[in-house]
Amino acid sequence: MQDYTVLFGILLALLLGLAGGKAWERYKLQEGRWVDRRKIRQSPHFILGLNHLVSGQVDLAIEDLEKAARLDPGALELRLVLGNLYREKGQVGRAIHEHQSLLQRPRLSKLEHANIQLCLGLDYRRGGFVDRAAAAFAEVLKLDPNSEAALANLEKLQEDQHQWQEAYVTRQRLAQLAGPPDQPKSQSILAFLENEIGLQALKEGRLDDAARRFEAAIEADGTIVTAFIHLGEVRMRQGDVLAAVSTWERAIDVAPDRAYLALDRLERAYKEMQAPGRFAELCRRLIAASPREWRARLALARHLGEQGRPHDALELLLEGLEHNPHALAIHQAIWNTLSVMDLPRPLVARYIEVTRQSVFYLDPHVCVRCRYRSTELLWQCPHCHEWNTFVEERISPATDQEAEIPAAVT
Numbered sequence: 013m014q015d016y017t018v019l020f021g022i023l024l025a026l027l028l029g030l031a032g033g034k035a036w037e038r039y040k041l042q043e044g045r046w047v048d049r050r051k052i053r054q055s056p057h058f059i060l061g062l063n064h065l066v067s068g069q070v071d072l073a074i075e076d077l078e079k080a081a082r083l084d085p086g087a088l089e090l091r092l093v094l095g096n097l098y099r100e101k102g103q104v105g106r107a108i109h110e111h112q113s114l115l116q117r118p119r120l121s122k123l124e125h126a127n128i129q130l131c132l133g134l135d136y137r138r139g140g141f142v143d144r145a146a147a148a149f150a151e152v153l154k155l156d157p158n159s160e161a162a163l164a165n166l167e168k169l170q171e172d173q174h175q176w177q178e179a180y181v182t183r184q185r186l187a188q189l190a191g192p193p194d195q196p197k198s199q200s201i202l203a204f205l206e207n208e209i210g211l212q213a214l215k216e217g218r219l220d221d222a223a224r225r226f227e228a229a230i231e232a233d234g235t236i237v238t239a240f241i242h243l244g245e246v247r248m249r250q251g252d253v254l255a256a257v258s259t260w261e262r263a264i265d266v267a268p269d270r271a272y273l274a275l276d277r278l279e280r281a282y283k284e285m286q287a288p289g290r291f292a293e294l295c296r297r298l299i300a301a302s303p304r305e306w307r308a309r310l311a312l313a314r315h316l317g318e319q320g321r322p323h324d325a326l327e328l329l330l331e332g333l334e335h336n337p338h339a340l341a342i343h344q345a346i347w348n349t350l351s352v353m354d355l356p357r358p359l360v361a362r363y364i365e366v367t368r369q370s371v372f373y374l375d376p377h378v379c380v381r382c383r384y385r386s387t388e389l390l391w392q393c394p395h396c397h398e399w400n401t402f403v404e405e406r407i408s409p410a411t412d413q414e415a416e417i418p419a420a421v422t
């Protein structure tokens with residue numbers, strides 16, 4: 013995770029550096045100082061510094077870029093990049109000092125001013141100075157209302173503070189700027205923010221408000237499972253079981269792989285409707301549609317167990333285990349079922365045989381963006397703060413070929 017952050021910082025710095033290099037040329041021409049520019053170009057330190065950056069050696073890069081910067085104390089972009097590198101190394105105070113001193117320079121163009129404020133905002137955010145970071149990004153937006161970087165960072169700050177409404181407005185501005193190619197991503201984020209606003213309303217007991225928000229979230233992104241789940245809960249609390257059930261069933265239709273989020277709720281609701289048979293039907297449908305689906309098997313097994321059918325339950329659980337040996341919940345359910353049946357030896361032996369060849373795994377959910385791991389499904393990654401980036405890692409029993417690699421489980 014740390015590596016990723018550093019690498020990202022390096023790439024960002026590199027891009028800034030390259031952009032800086034270009035701008036640099038122009039500014040020098042304006043001031044008519046050709047000699048200095050050549051001096052830096054002829055000095056090996058600038059290129060050496062970039063090379064170190066590319067190979068991930070931040071300390072060496074800083075060393076060389078500092079030497080290059082000393083050749084021309086006026087080189088604004090180089091000092092900006094250096095400040096960013098200090099920040100990426102965790103020296104936030106030094107980064108702030110570096111960037112603040114750039115603000116003191118006379119004759120800054122509007123764009124330069126905005127760039128410095130943006131870097132300062134990133135420093136503050138990294139250092140946890142939320143208010144100052146927000147003020148810095150607001151300052152950037154005053155200078156350059158179309159700064160996507162400032163808006164994106166402001167949004168993340170607002171999300172960190174759970175200021176969902178403010179984050180929503182910021183994301184709307186971003187969506188307008190980004191235009192069609194990025195619109196679906198913005199729509200999805202807007203839906204998640206809408207969902208969070210709904211959750212706040214739900215917490216405060218404003219059921220109608222909450223329902224409106226969840227519906228708006230679904231309108232913005234028809235695949236947002238969490239909004240369906242919460243909307244169903246509101247309907248339940250409003251005493252409308254039928255509406256709750258149809259909402260949760262829709263959740264399963266739009267995202268069958270996340271069906272398990274609705275299963276327990278549907279089981280209770282069907283019971284309340286005096287139609288428990290519908291639950292078994294639903295589970296069997298899910299299993300047939302996706303043979304690797306283990307949560308539907310687990311849910312159905314529990315359901316059958318409660319109806320006094322432990323043998324049928326155990327068959328389902330052993331099937332589920334073959335596909336998902338890492339799922340601790342299946343193991344627990346199997347032992348529960350076996351102990352209800354007084355531990356019949358042949359069945360215990362079968363369980364041991366199925367588990368014997370299995371590869372076990374913890375933390376089955378992983379963020380596809382930053383590889384952050386979590387035992388539960390999260391809608392926003394606590395590490396990289398992206399929305400809807402978690403997938404479930406599925407581990408099957410090793411095949412013969414894989415089994416030859418000695419213990420290559422990471």
Ligand SMILES: [Zn+2]
Nearest residue numbers: 379382393396
């Ligand atoms: Zn992440």
